[in-house]
Amino acid sequence: MKNKIFLSPPDVNSLEKNSLIDAFESNWIAPLGPNVDLFEEEVSDYLDIKSGCALSSGTAALHLALIILGIKKNDIVLCSSLTFAASANAILYQGAQPIFIDSDPSTWTIDIASLEKAIKKFKPKVLIAVDLYGQSCDYDLIADLCNKYKVLVIEDAAEAFGSDYKGKKCGTFGDIGILSFNGNKIITTSGGGMLVSKNEDYVNRAHFLATQSREKKIYYEHKELGFNYRLSNLLAAMGRAQLSKLENFINKRIKIFDRYYNALSSIDGLSFMENADYGKSNRWLTTLTVDTEKTGVSRDEIIQRLEKNNIEARPVWKPMHLQPLYKDCHYISNNSKDISKKLFFDGLCLPSGSNLTQENQLRVIDIILSILK
Ligand SMILES: *Cc1c(COP(=O)(O)O)cnc(C)c1O
Secondary structure (H helix, E strand, O other): OOOOEOOOOOOOOHHHHHHHHHHHHOOOOOOOOHHHHHHHHHHHHHHOOOEEEEEOOHHHHHHHHHHHOOOOOOOEEEEEOOOOOHHHHHHHHOOOEEEEEOEOOOOOOEOHHHHHHHHHHHOOOEEEEEOEOOEOOOHHHHHHHHHHOOOEEEEEOOOOOOOEEOOEEOOOOOOEEEEEOOOOOOOOOOOOEEEEEOOHHHHHHHHHHHEOOEOOOOOOOEOOOOOEOEOOHHHHHHHHHHHOOHHHHHHHHHHHHHHHHHHHOOOOOEEEOOOOOOEEOOOOOEEEEEOHHHHOOOHHHHHHHHHHOOEOOEEOOOOHHHOHHHOOOOEEOOOOOOHHHHHHHHEEEEOOOOOOOHHHHHHHHHHHHHHHO
């Protein structure tokens, strides 16, 4: 059997290892330390934003973002339906009520007409807009709507670190942005995330909440419910090494996308996710849809054949409004067809790790070509 090809594995070498060991030997293990501060500074500089708060996961960042924006029990929060469950789960952590929004058929991100319909109908407090597979939402249109109706915005840029929208980095739109450094993301700290904002008060509040809401006293005093959500100094050391490679990783993922595109896009029935003309995607994962009537094979058959050859491919996220956990929630679509559902049924994610070799990528492409013939 040939070696396993994963969807999006960590891409690390001696640089991360040495950075980790340096942090270890400096004895800053406890768990905060200088690498956490530097990682926050370096990510903020990269995004061209004032400050950030390094956290144990992107999910923790979403949870704190909702708390900081004042979301409480029974408040209404809108969220893209086509996303990973973490985006929506944070809403339930607060006892708030999620309402899901359909996707735009060309960008796959939140559909603006559906969003407007939902805002008018439900008067939500907050919107969680998700930059999907590296593709930015259309933030000018979102800002027009959300300013008009006084809806606060959280940008879930967990999949879009390094992507941009009209020349500015994803994560910096809306009131608060969140990033993830989970093992499968474009850079990783093995597990981790960050809350970023132009508003320094929000970021200071995140630091406070993430360290058990400990008051500034010599003894331990707590007025508010806090969390243990900070990123460890050891992991931040790894994150700094990874960050130095981010541009290189993005270029590699774009090249991987281009290779798939050149080999497969002329096949009738395969359509790749377009890069919206308002931005530049980091191409975290190469995604496409399979029209079974035209190709004669289903998306699932392609995944199974790849699996038999020790290659990991996956369906596009299952939308939240189709999840058993969220079956009683409202779902708003301005489309007569349910776009996010269709994307889930036809959508395929191909191996896209920055360490995928050309030779291994050809293995994936050859298998897909052989099924479609
Ligand atoms: C990965 C991901 C998250 C959560 O990040 P974790 O660091 O794994 O908690 C949130 N939203 C989206 C869209 C993601 O893909």
